[in-house]
Amino acid sequence: MAIISETTRPVAASFAGLPLRTWQTLGVALVFIVACVLPFTTSSYHLFQLTMVLVYAIALLGLNILTGFNGQVSLGHGAFYAIGAYTTAILLDNTAIPYWATLPIAGIVCLGAGFLFGLPALRLEGLYLALATFALAVATPQLLKFRGFEKWTGGVQGIVIDKPSPPAGVPLDSDQWLYFVCLAVTVPMFLIGWNLLRGRTGRAIVAIRDHPIAAASMGIDTAMYKSLTFGVSAMYTGIAGALGALAAQFVSPDSFSVFLSISLIVGLVVGGIASIFGVLFGAAFIVFIPNIADQISKAAPWAIYGIFLIGFMYVLPTGVAGGVKRLGSLLGRMGKR
Amino acid sequence: MQVFWHQVLSGLATGGIYASIALALVMIYQATHHINFAQGELAMFSTYIAWMMLDAGFPYWAAFFLTLVFSFIAGVLIERIVVRPVENAPVLTVVIVFVGLLVITNSLAGWIFSYTIKSFPSPFPSNAWYASSYLSAHEIGMIAVTFGVLLLVFLFFRFTPLGLAMRGAAQNPVSSRLVGIRVGWMLALGWGLAGTVGAVAGMMAAPIVYLDPNMMSGILLYGFAAALLGGIDNPWGAAAGGFIVGVLENLAGAYVVGTEIKLTVALVLIVGVLVVRPSGLFGRVLVTRV
Numbered sequence: 174m175a176i177i178s179e180t181t182r183p184v185a186a187s188f189a190g191l192p193l194r195t196w197q198t199l200g201v202a203l204v205f206i207v208a209c210v211l212p213f214t215t216s217s218y219h220l221f222q223l224t225m226v227l228v229y230a231i232a233l234l235g236l237n238i239l240t241g242f243n244g245q246v247s248l249g250h251g252a253f254y255a256i257g258a259y260t261t262a263i264l265l266d267n268t269a270i271p272y273w274a275t276l277p278i279a280g281i282v283c284l285g286a287g288f289l290f291g292l293p294a295l296r297l298e299g300l301y302l303a304l305a306t307f308a309l310a311v312a313t314p315q316l317l318k319f320r321g322f323e324k325w326t327g328g329v330q331g332i333v334i335d336k337p338s339p340p341a342g343v344p345l346d347s348d349q350w351l352y353f354v355c356l357a358v359t360v361p362m363f364l365i366g367w368n369l370l371r372g373r374t375g376r377a378i379v380a381i382r383d384h385p386i387a388a389a390s391m392g393i394d395t396a397m398y399k400s401l402t403f404g405v406s407a408m409y410t411g412i413a414g415a416l417g418a419l420a421a422q423f424v425s426p427d428s429f430s431v432f433l434s435i436s437l438i439v440g441l442v443v444g445g446i447a448s449i450f451g452v453l454f455g456a457a458f459i460v461f462i463p464n465i466a467d468q469i470s471k472a473a474p475w476a477i478y479g480i481f482l483i484g485f486m487y488v489l490p491t492g493v494a495g496g497v498k499r500l501g502s503l504l505g506r507m508g509k510r
Numbered sequence: 511m512q513v514f515w516h517q518v519l520s521g522l523a524t525g526g527i528y529a530s531i532a533l534a535l536v537m538i539y540q541a542t543h544h545i546n547f548a549q550g551e552l553a554m555f556s557t558y559i560a561w562m563m564l565d566a567g568f569p570y571w572a573a574f575f576l577t578l579v580f581s582f583i584a585g586v587l588i589e590r591i592v593v594r595p596v597e598n599a600p601v602l603t604v605v606i607v608f609v610g611l612l613v614i615t616n617s618l619a620g621w622i623f624s625y626t627i628k629s630f631p632s633p634f635p636s637n638a639w640y641a642s643s644y645l646s647a648h649e650i651g652m653i654a655v656t657f658g659v660l661l662l663v664f665l666f667f668r669f670t671p672l673g674l675a676m677r678g679a680a681q682n683p684v685s686s687r688l689v690g691i692r693v694g695w696m697l698a699l700g701w702g703l704a705g706t707v708g709a710v711a712g713m714m715a716a717p718i719v720y721l722d723p724n725m726m727s728g729i730l731l732y733g734f735a736a737a738l739l740g741g742i743d744n745p746w747g748a749a750a751g752g753f754i755v756g757v758l759e760n761l762a763g764a765y766v767v768g769t770e771i772k773l774t775v776a777l778v779l780i781v782g783v784l785v786v787r788p789s790g791l792f793g794r795v796l797v798t799r800v
Contacts, residue, residue, distance in 0.1 A: 246602050248547075248609065293785045299601035300545050301788070304734055305781050307547065311731050312777040319771050431727065435609055442606055471625065475617035482610030486603050487595060 193505055204453070208356060217348045221420065222460050224348075227355040228417045229456035233440045234366050234449065235409025241447035242370060243402045244382030246299060249306030251434030252313045253283050253407040255424075257414025259317065262332040262424045263325050272337045272419060276358065279415035280408045287407020291400035310434035317426035331425025334418065355416050362409065367449055369405075378402055379447075410437075432475070439478045442485050445492025454493040516644055517760045523649035524718070525756020526656030530711035531733030532740065532748035533663065534704040539742050541680040541700040542597065544604055548611035550730030552588075552705055553712035554723060555615050556581040558623050560713050561630055561721055570633045574713060578706050585705025589698040619723040630716035652714045659710050660749055663703070667745075676700060728773055732759060735779040741793020750792065755779065 212220055236250045260279040264270050270278075290309070294302050316322075318329050326332070339350035369375055377398055380388040389395045418424050436459045444455025458481075463474035489496050531549060538546045546552075559580050563573035588611070596607050634651035641647035667673035678686040679696035687693050711733075712726065719725050732755050740751025758779070763769045789795045 240602065244602070246605050248605070293781055296788065297784050300543075300605065301784050303547075303601070303605045304545055304738075305777075305784060308731055308734065308777040308780045311727055312771075312773040315771050315773045320768070435613060438606065438609060446602070470621055472617040472621035475613050476621065479610045479612075479614030479617065482613065483592065483607050486599075486607050486610070490603065 193501060196501075201450075205360070212349045212352045217346075220348045220352055222464070224352045224355050224420045225417070225460045226453070226456045227352070227359045228413050228420060229437075229440060229459055230413075230452050231359055231362050231416070232410045232413035232437060233444060233452035233455050234362065235406045235411075235413065236437050236441050237444075237447065237449070237452055238366060238370070238378070238409065239402055239406035240441060241445075242375070242382060243378045243399065243406075245294065245399065245403065246303040247306045247406070247434075248303050248438060249309035249313075249434050250407075250410050250437050251429055251431065252306075252309045253287060253410040254414035254417065254433060254437075255313055255317065255429035256286055256407075257283050257411030258418035258424045258429070259326060259332075259414075260411070261415035261418045262334050265334045266327075266332050267325070273354070276412055276415050280412045283411025283414075284404045284408040286411075288400050288404035290407070291403025294403060295396050295399055306434075307431070310431040314426040314430050317429065326426075329426060331423060331428075334422050334424075336422050337419060351420060355420070358412065358416060362412070363449065366409070370449065374398075435478070439482055441492075442482055443492055445494030445496075446490070448492060448494035448498075451492050451494025513764075517764045518757055519644050520649055521757035521760030522753055523645060523652050523756070524760070525736075525753035526652050527711045527715045527729060527752075528732045528736040528755050529656055529749040529752025530659060530707050530714070531729060532736035532752045533660070533745055534708040534711070535733055535737045536740075536742060536745050536748040537700050537704040537707070539737070540745070541676075541697050542593075544593070544608070545734075545742075546704070547605070547608040547730075548615055549704070549708055550726030550733065551612045551615035551619075551723075552581070552584070553708035553715075554726045555619050556584070556705070556709035557630065557712035557716045557721060557725075558619055560709075561623075561628060561716075564631065570631065574633070577709055577713065581705040581709035582702040585702040586698045588705075589701035593701070594694070616723050623723075625723060628721040630713070630721045632717040648717055655710065655714055659707060663707065663745070666703075672699075728776075731773060731776040731780075732756075735776045735783070737790075738780055738783045739790055741790030743794055744790070744792045747790060747792030751790065 211223060215223070232250065232254055235253075236247060239245050239247055239250075257279040260282045261272070261275040264275045264278060265272060294305065297305055317326055319326075320328065336347050337351060337354065338347050339345045343350065345353065370378065377388065377393045380391065380393060381395055381398055385395055421428075440452065440455030440459040442455075443458045444453065445451030459478075462477060466473040466477050485492060491498070531553065534549050534553075535546060538544055538549075556577050560573050560577040563576060564570065568576070592607065592611060596603050599607075632648040632651070634647040636647050638647040640650050642650075645653075667677055675686070675691045676696045676699060678689075679691050679693040680700070683693045686696075711729070715729055716725065719729070733752070736751035736755040737748045738751070739755060740747030740749065742748070755776075759772055759775055762775045763772050767775065783790060
């Protein structure tokens with residue numbers, strides 16, 4: 174199932190005298206600088222939204238590693254987001270562990286959960302995996318409400334957690350501090366993801382998507398790679414969930430319904446399947462569009478999501494990132510002329 | 511023991527709904543090898559149409575059959591407009607289009623009919639002569655309607671030329687086209703029929719689960735479980751799977767896990783069947799040549 178071929182990138186395209194790679198580096202640097210300056214210029218509500226963009230970007234990166242690069246369709250990543258969020262909330266509620274230390278724990282818990290779910294998922298291909306993960310997404314809120322776990326999960330009421338406050342001597346308010354905590358997690362997560370995917374491992378992951386049999390005959394341990402990819406993907410989404418819980422200061426079963434998983438799919442499609450930096454567009458889309466569309470009707474955000482899902486599949490299957498890339502190579506070709 | 515039989519029988523009744531949904535899923539799967547994630551939401555929307563007509567003063571059975579006609583046309587239109595462009599697309603694309611369809615239908619229903627929960631009447635009066643302490647009149651009626659639908663679908667596919675053409679188009683599109691069957695239209699008809707069967711399930715379920723835009727999410731999950739348990743390429747297996755799942759769900763809810771995490775039963779069933787016996791109880795074992 175070759176969805177997107179990565180070979181469309183022109184080898185030495187250039188624009189306005191500089192090679193495209195330089196433009197890409199400049200673009201990344203610019204995004205980073207803007208990301209550092211923004212929190213000092215916006216209201217605290219907008220800052221919360223920006224924090225959520227970072228959170229969703231990590232979650233989407235996780236989903237993209239699995240669905241975009243490895244070709245395993247997951248409609249249930251909201252479940253791993255929920256596991257991450259609940260891990261952090263439960264740890265903060267019951268133990269004296271500082272909030273930052275809960276993030277790696279949430280990551281490890283989700284790595285394990287994803288790996289375990291990935292094992293039976295190995296036997297499922299394409300459509301059936303989508304079905305199984307969809308079932309997981311639908312069942313998640315009920316599992317979180319389950320009375321047997323109520324002692325820890327707080328049942329229907331959920332858990333309220335305190336907002337982390339900046340360490341003494343840092344001239345930031347708590348919203349800004351939280352934003353920078355998220356940024357400090359996002360950047361390394363992206364670097365790790367980028368490194369993972371461009372190397373030998375990444376080529377193996379993509380090869381399994383494009384031609385599993387050929388990949389296996391090249392000596393790739395398909396089963397191991399697939400379950401590990403599932404684990405790593407769940408880990409990303411789980412860490413995002415943990416950060417999301419800190420940002421929202423609250424977890425409850427109903428915030429992790431099947432629609433969270435669908436939101437993540439929307440972000441994936443809009444940003445661009447199998448694109449690392451596209452997930453930023455996707456994350457911004459799923460954070461800001463509901464706010465704008467809510468003014469029309471309560472149902473409007475989802476109607477718009479649905480239309481974008483189908484529309485992008487028809488018109489721009491590579492998402493915003495693919496569109497930008499195509500535009501870039503177009504400009505590059507015009508520059509050469 | 512009486513409680514046990516009560517659970518089994520009312521499980522059979524809800525199983526009828528799952529069987530209908532599973533049958534609708536299998537109809538589409540057989541023809542196009544797509545799993546329609548929006549099947550439940552389409553049924554929900556049809557039920558709202560029925561509610562609208564009842565609200566406008568139509569008698570129940572008139573509203574019932576008009577809704578079936580509407581659902582058939584809607585199914586055909588959706589196949590023609592939305593599904594056809596991605597007919598041969600990769601799995602991910604198809605799944606995403608179906609999820610988009612699910613989301614659009616859900617929000618459209620919420621937009622037009624609001625998210626407040628509505629009650630939906632049952633055509634079977636609660637004090638009818640066939641009601642008993644084991645099964646309410648609606649449950650008996652539900653079972654009867656399900657069997658009626660199954661019988662009609664069987665007769666249609668077994669004894670009519672159109673049914674034969676549709677089976678041919680699903681099994682061997684190339685040869686069917688050579689003998690003059692318009693395969694594309696057969697697929698659209700399949701979608702129409704699936705929409706109709708789904709609408710029956712929606713209207714039968716609504717008096718029990720009440721009418722709201724999210725009413726079908728649990729039912730759809732059980733429909734998936736039923737279709738997989740029976741074998742996703744076997745309509746009769748799927749129908750049998752529906753009844754089995756209905757009984758299992760009720761028994762598990764009553765004796766094992768409690769009613770709160772019934773959906774997890776469906777999850778476990780789905781994953782379990784896919785892992786242990788992907789072809790289901792009555793399905794054909796697929797062998798892929800590599």
